[in-house]
Amino acid sequence: xxxxxxxxxxxxxxxxxxxxxxxxxxxxxxxxxxxxxxxxxxxxxxxxxxxxxxxxxxxxxxxxxxxxxxxxxxxxxxxxxxxxxxxxxxxxxxxxxxxxxxxxxxxxxxxxxxxxxxxxxxxxxxxxxxxxxxxxxxxxxxxxxxxxxxxxxxxxxxxxxxxxxxxxxxxxxxxxxxxxxxxxxxxxxxxxxxxxxxxxxxxxxxxxxxxxxxxxxxxxxxxxxxxxxxxxxxxxxxxxxxxxxxxxxxxxxxxxxxxxxxxxxxxxxxxxxxxxxxxxxxxxxxxxxxxxxxxxxxxxxxxxxxxxxxxxxxxxxxxxxxxxxxxxxxxxxxxxxxxxxxxxxxxxxxxxxxxxxxxxxxxxxxxxxxxxxxxxxxxxxxxxxxxxxxxxxxxxxxxxxxxxxxxxxxxxxxxxxxxxxxxxx
Amino acid sequence: xxxxxxxxxxxxxxxxxxxxxxxxxxxxxxxxxxxxxxxxxxxxxxxxxxxxxxxxxxxxxxxxxxxxxxxxxxxxxxxxxxxxxxxxxxxxxxxxxxxxxxxxxxxxxxxxxxxxxxxxxxxxxxxxxxxxxxxxxxxxxxxxxxxxxxxxxxxxxxxxxxxxxxxxxxxxxxxxxxxxxxxxxxxxxxxxxxxxxxxxxxxxxxxxxxxxxxxxxxxxxxxxxxxxxxxxxxxxxxxxxxxxxxxxxxxxxxxxxxxxxxxxxxxxxxxxxxxxxxxxxxxxxxxxxxxxxxxxxxx
Numbered sequence: 001x002x003x004x005x006x007x008x009x010x011x012x013x014x015x016x017x018x019x020x021x022x023x024x025x026x027x028x029x030x031x032x033x034x035x036x037x038x039x040x041x042x043x044x045x046x047x048x049x050x051x052x053x054x055x056x057x058x059x060x061x062x063x064x065x066x067x068x069x070x071x072x073x074x075x076x077x078x079x080x081x082x083x084x085x086x087x088x089x090x091x092x093x094x095x096x097x098x099x100x101x102x103x104x105x106x107x108x109x110x111x112x113x114x115x116x117x118x119x120x121x122x123x124x125x126x127x128x129x130x131x132x133x134x135x136x137x138x139x140x141x142x143x144x145x146x147x148x149x150x151x152x153x154x155x156x157x158x159x160x161x162x163x164x165x166x167x168x169x170x171x172x173x174x175x176x177x178x179x180x181x182x183x184x185x186x187x188x189x190x191x192x193x194x195x196x197x198x199x200x201x202x203x204x205x206x207x208x209x210x211x212x213x214x215x216x217x218x219x220x221x222x223x224x225x226x227x228x229x230x231x232x233x234x235x236x237x238x239x240x241x242x243x244x245x246x247x248x249x250x251x252x253x254x255x256x257x258x259x260x261x262x263x264x265x266x267x268x269x270x271x272x273x274x275x276x277x278x279x280x281x282x283x284x285x286x287x288x289x290x291x292x293x294x295x296x297x298x299x300x301x302x303x304x305x306x307x308x309x310x311x312x313x314x315x316x317x318x319x320x321x322x323x324x325x326x327x328x329x330x331x332x333x334x335x336x337x338x339x340x341x342x343x344x345x346x347x348x349x350x351x352x353x354x355x356x357x358x359x360x361x362x363x364x365x366x367x368x369x370x371x372x373x374x375x376x377x378x379x380x381x382x383x384x385x386x387x388x389x390x391x392x393x394x395x396x397x398x399x400x401x402x403x404x405x406x407x408x409x410x411x412x413x414x415x416x417x418x419x420x421x422x423x424x425x
Numbered sequence: 426x427x428x429x430x431x432x433x434x435x436x437x438x439x440x441x442x443x444x445x446x447x448x449x450x451x452x453x454x455x456x457x458x459x460x461x462x463x464x465x466x467x468x469x470x471x472x473x474x475x476x477x478x479x480x481x482x483x484x485x486x487x488x489x490x491x492x493x494x495x496x497x498x499x500x501x502x503x504x505x506x507x508x509x510x511x512x513x514x515x516x517x518x519x520x521x522x523x524x525x526x527x528x529x530x531x532x533x534x535x536x537x538x539x540x541x542x543x544x545x546x547x548x549x550x551x552x553x554x555x556x557x558x559x560x561x562x563x564x565x566x567x568x569x570x571x572x573x574x575x576x577x578x579x580x581x582x583x584x585x586x587x588x589x590x591x592x593x594x595x596x597x598x599x600x601x602x603x604x605x606x607x608x609x610x611x612x613x614x615x616x617x618x619x620x621x622x623x624x625x626x627x628x629x630x631x632x633x634x635x636x637x638x639x640x641x642x643x644x645x646x647x648x649x650x651x652x653x654x655x656x657x658x659x660x661x662x663x664x665x666x667x668x669x670x671x672x673x674x675x676x677x678x679x680x681x682x683x684x685x686x687x688x689x690x691x692x693x694x695x696x697x698x699x700x701x702x703x704x705x706x707x708x709x710x711x712x713x714x715x716x717x718x719x720x721x722x723x724x
Contacts, residue, residue: 042720079690080715082692086475105713108474191563201584201672202673252584253561253585259560259562268562320475344531387691389690390690393686396676398670400584400586400672400673400674402675404581404585404673405587405673
């Protein structure tokens with residue numbers, strides 16, 4: 001009994017003393033800044049190793065600053081980060097897709113990076129990209145990896161169809177001719193091969209791809225003055241093209257990007273539009289396809305110049321972060337030419353800064369990259385609006401209407417304007 | 426003596442309340458309070474924005490907006506069609522299966538366990554599984570249908586507005602069927618064998634014994650399990666979100682999808698809560714009517 005009493009007293013004393021011992025330990029580290037970095041890439045197998053290395057490299061070079069990754073799945077990060085910010089627990093740094101950027105900026109959750117990073121850094125970013133980031137005179141995100149919706153094509157299928165694998169189509173009209181030839185092919189199991197893949201699945205990223213196609217036909221959501229202008233001949237031409245693709249069976253119906261990647265990986269899709277990093281998924285399914293993959297800039301259509309939305313992974317700093325300077329230091333480190341050169345070897349993307357292009361190895365002289373080096377010229381600015389994700393979903397609805405729904409493109413575009421106008425105004 | 430009895434009665438009551446207290450607090454705090462708060466939010470202009478702590482009271486504006494856009498009516502229609510389709514098919518199939526397995530063969534146990542497998546599979550996994558099976562280009566369903574010569578070209582089941590809702594319903598039926606099957610089977614096993622024997626002596630055939638003995642005895646089980654299935658189908662979210670995301674052309678945009686899209690994509694919790702409250706009210710109303718119409722049987 002006495003023993004039990006003694007043990008109990010010791011236990012209670014230890015429990016009482018524990019918080020103060022822990023607090024003492026923390027006091028010793030009070031000079032250390034911990035930066036919380038909310039990211040989805042940290043959870044992805046392909047990039048996990050790079051992120052761990054990035055953290056250790058940075059901490060070694062910057063004693064007193066620690067990086068703590070908060071990993072969230074891609075689909076849940078935006079919601080998590082916004083809810084945390086509202087609860088006063090905002091992560092210091094947030095990895096953001098371009099389509100979420102307006103939600104963070106317009107809600108006032110993130111800080112103006114142009115003030116934080118300084119002129120020299122900001123001037124190094126390509127002006128077309130800066131223009132797309134600009135909101136109300138400020139730049140609220142640092143482009144980490146960027147690309148337009150490029151066109152990937154399978155050189156082997158080109159050869160089989162009697163097409164020159166070194167001369168991909170430059171316009172949608174040419175692409176339709178190429179797709180006609182490719183669609184005559186069958187794979188080794190006798191399955192159909194699709195000519196040209198354009199995602200129309202009901203997710204925002206597919207909406208971004210549809211908008212890129214509208215840009216390429218000279219259309220879009222607004223006119224030069226920023227007024228909503230959707231019901232026009234160029235957009236009708238874009239959706240008519242999509243309807244024709246579907247009618248001829250060249251495009252897999254209602255496909256998400258992952259469906260197109262799967263089909264491309266197994267040699268059942270000749271050409272398709274995707275973000276550059278989508279190729280990581282293709283290579284994961286079929287690494288042997290690598291030498292047969294060609295890439296080109298977005299296509300022009302209807303006699304218009306090629307266009308695309310800017311697809312990007314951005315780095316944002318929370319307005320409520322207590323360590324903005326340290327966060328800026330980390331972003332500068334992560335986007336330094338040396339770090340970017342490493343990152344770029346793991347997952348393909350384009351470089352948003354001039355200094356990165358100058359230093360990066362195997363970039364400007366890489367035959368895979370060369371056809372899209374002038375990608376910045378194809379970028380069309382997208383209105384920064386809190387409802388943009390809904391607009392993207394509406395674009396996929398219209399794409400589905402003219403394909404699986406059989407709705408006349410002119411009517412579909414007219415209806416689209418009616419639905420989207422209140423969102424954009 | 427009387428005083429002691431009253432006192433002890435009071436103590437008993439207090440003791441009972443003390444025992445109930447934690448449960449009441451937990452259920453009240455974690456179930457009723459959030460529901461109450463959600464109803465309140467539905468009357469507010471509640472858009473998530475930094476530094477905003479007060480949200481203006483806007484009365485029925487959120488409901489009005491949803492009604493004017495037609496989103497609510499559309500989502501109700503889709504949800505109701507889905508629920509009806511799933512519940513009717515599940516009930517019929519579960520009844521057939523449970524009657525079959527009630528015959529008590531030795532191999533039944535293995536089969537019963539196999540049928541239960543789908544019930545034990547997480548809904549998200551079920552959604553991914555069926556998405557792959559329905560896939561137009563390399564899904565097994567198209568492959569089998571093509572090989573059997575039943576179709577001449579692949580069908581994009583999840584990409585067509587005519588087939589998408591039905592395809593999600595198939596996945597839901599596969600996932601939910603074992604539950605009702607199990608309930609009906611246990612109900613069947615509770616029916617006294619003597620009833621059937623007496624009926625047989627009286628010259629009753631199997632169809633008559635099904636309608637005059639089996640069904641009346643199963644009434645309470647059917648009543649409860651159908652209500653559970655209705656609620657499960659009404660609030661089905663993962664199957665829709667993973668398999669179609671509400672598309673194509675909003676043909677699978679249920680109340681659950683509409684709530685999620687407004688609240689967690691658009692961060693407009695006011696509209697999201699208005700959808701959820703309408704949905705809750707409809708479900709409560711439906712349950713009341715259902716319980717009134719299908720009164721509990723007593724034997």
